[in-house]
Amino acid sequence: MLTREENEYLTRVGPGTPGGELMRRYWHPVYPEAKLRDNPVAKVRILCEDLVLFRDRSGNLGLVxxxxxxxxxxxxxxxxEADxxxxxxxxxxxxxxxxxxxxxxxxxxSTFKDRVKIKAYPVEEMGGLIWAYLGPAPAPLLPRWDLFVKPTGLRQIVSHTLPCNWLQVMENRSDLGHAVxxxxxxxxxxxxxSGRLTDDPEARYNATMTLQAKDIARGAETRYRPIHNRFGFTKGRLMTGQDETHRAWTIGINPILFPYLLAQGPGDIGIRRSYQLGVPIDDTTTWHMQYFCYDFPDELDVPEQDVVPYADVPLRGPDGAYLLDxxxxxxxxxxxxxxxxxxRTQEHLGVSDTLVIAYRKLLKEQIDIVREGGEPMNVFRDVTENESLELQVAGSDGAGPSLSAFGASIDYRGNFHKPSQGGWLYIDDDADRYCPDRDLIVELFGRAATLTDARAAVPT
Ligand code: FES
Ligand SMILES: [Fe+2]
Structure with a gap:
């Protein structure tokens, strides 16, 4: 539970607010490059400011x-125009x-024009997104988080603009327990x-609930703890019966890269990796984005991408009802x-909310640092330091815990390409189904499986 004042302190992002001043120390994605190609002038809103993004005919990007x-x-x-x-x-x-x-x-x-200026902010392109910095000069470096800059991978962006504050989206990043x-x-x-429930034991929902039933039956309890690092924290998780040397407890999973980026992994970094970002448009609007990067085997000749394709995902179906499938x-x-x-004056947090509390504490600390004139975490000014940042997070190097360590609810990824008994492709149970290149991704998963089978069949 927070006081009303604490809730305001953490959630507001407008100019002059404590949270808004913190957010103005970071670069933010403001628009997909794919959409700017369709129309080189776009209205954007970020941190409660109404702006216009454009690319002039010389290729210069501007945000005014x-x-x-x-x-x-x-x-x-x-x-x-040209300039x-x-x-x-x-x-x-x-x-x-x-x-x-x-x-x-x-x-x-007339010299009148020399006395007129319009507010303008720095913008840069990275990974198929246009990023902006609204804070005090000099602007720091645009952080080169891995999926935005790595040389390989088929990328896709899906997003939705939600009518709610960014912090409740972000708190979900800390909330490992909700998945069940x-x-x-x-x-x-x-x-x-909708008459589509199958009894396929490998389907995500069934596998998750089977595991949960077993855990409840044996009286298992899950413990959580933040494992802090210089970029944020990973989420330590330990269940009754697991050894405290388990990597999920010692290194943690799914790094949170402050202020609002969730990196899926390290237990989940096979072919499919993703980031989730909840970008604060204003106090009650969040641009939520899932940024996919599929790393298929080199032998598959994955097509080169001229631009990262982008699509909006729906909250509701044609009948106006929420899409919950x-x-x-x-x-x-x-x-x-x-x-x-x-x-948050009305909530009742339990032990299982430990990581939600940890994120709020980190956020408050970083807001306080800015108020006291300091520089918050993840503001980078050294070019060398800014290379492949996420790879420096413990556990993000591919040496993370095995998929099976986290149980069937995550292990289903290994069957991504296979239809379930109901004819339901696993790729269709998540936002991947709205990827503009969905059919290609399904085909590549199929070919990757064939390749894996062929490799397995070769005698050693
Ligand atoms: S209103 Fe823009 S030039 Fe007159
Ligand atoms: Fe979730």
Whole structure:
């Protein structure tokens, strides 16, 4: 439980708020590059600020305040020119640095334009996303987290803009326990109601609940602890009967990279890896993104990607009802249904919320650091240090615990490409089903399996 003041302190992201000042020390993804190719001018909103992103005809990216300082129309309907963005109304031209280059309706010898400037922020491209920095100069380096920069992998971005605060999305990253009920029991119930529940024991929902029933029957208790590192923390988890030398307890799983990036793994880094990011658009809006990177074997000749494809995933079906038959959809509904901003004065946290509390504590510490004039974690200014950052997190080097160490609820990934008894492809039980290249991914999983079988058949 938090006081009202504490809740405000942690959740608000507007200019001048404690949380907003912390967030202004970081680069944020603001738009997919694929969409900017469709239209080189886009209205974006980030940290409660309305902005316009553009790519001019020379290829320069710019991010400027939405309102033209002349008579305040929106530059989102502006025209990209050779060296900037022209306002549609009277033709004032602004470059990516916010300088006013032309005021074509003013007298030719006017110097008025030299006294007009528009707010402009640094932008960079990385991994198929456009990133922006809204904080004090000098801007730090854009962090090169592994999946955004690694040279191999088939990437896909799926996202949804949710009407709720970023922190409740982020708290879900710490909440390992929820998977049993939200992605197990609710999944079963949703499929039961639509007549699609199968008895396939390997299906995620059934495997999860079978394991849970066994754990309850033997009176098992799960312990959690944060294992802090210089980027955030990994989540230590130990169940009754497991040895305290278990890697899930000593190294932890699924690193949280502060402030809001979740790296799936290390127990899950076979072909499919992903990041989840909950980007604060404003106090009550979060752009939630799942960033997939599928590393298929080299022999499969995975097609080169000119741009990372992007798609929005639905919260509701055509009938307006929540879509509860895929994992990310279940998560999104839970976050949304907590309310616009969770009223944390009313909650009742238990022992199983240890990692949620750990994240709040870390967030408060980092906000406090900025208030006291310091630099928070994960602000990088050294180019060498900024190479392949995530690989420096313990357990993210591929030497993590085996899949089976975490039980069937995760081991199902090994069967990703196989249909279940109900004809249901495992790829369809999560947001992967909305990947623009879904059919290609399914085909590649099939070919990867054939390759694995062929390798296994070769006598050694
Ligand atoms: S309102 Fe933009 S040029 Fe006049
Ligand atoms: Fe979840």
């Amino acid at each position: 305040a939405e309102r033209c300082p002349h008579r305040m129309t929106s530059l989102a309907v502006g025209i990209p 900037g963005l022209r306002c549609c109304y009277h033709g004032w031209l602004f470059n990516a640095q916010g300088a006013c280059l032309e005021q074509p309706l003013e007298p030719p010898d 009920y939200l992605h197990g029991r609710l999944f079963q119930y949703a499929l039961e109601r 895929y994992v990310l959809g279940q998560d999104m509904v839970a976050w949304y249904q907590q309310g616009e901003i969770v009223d």
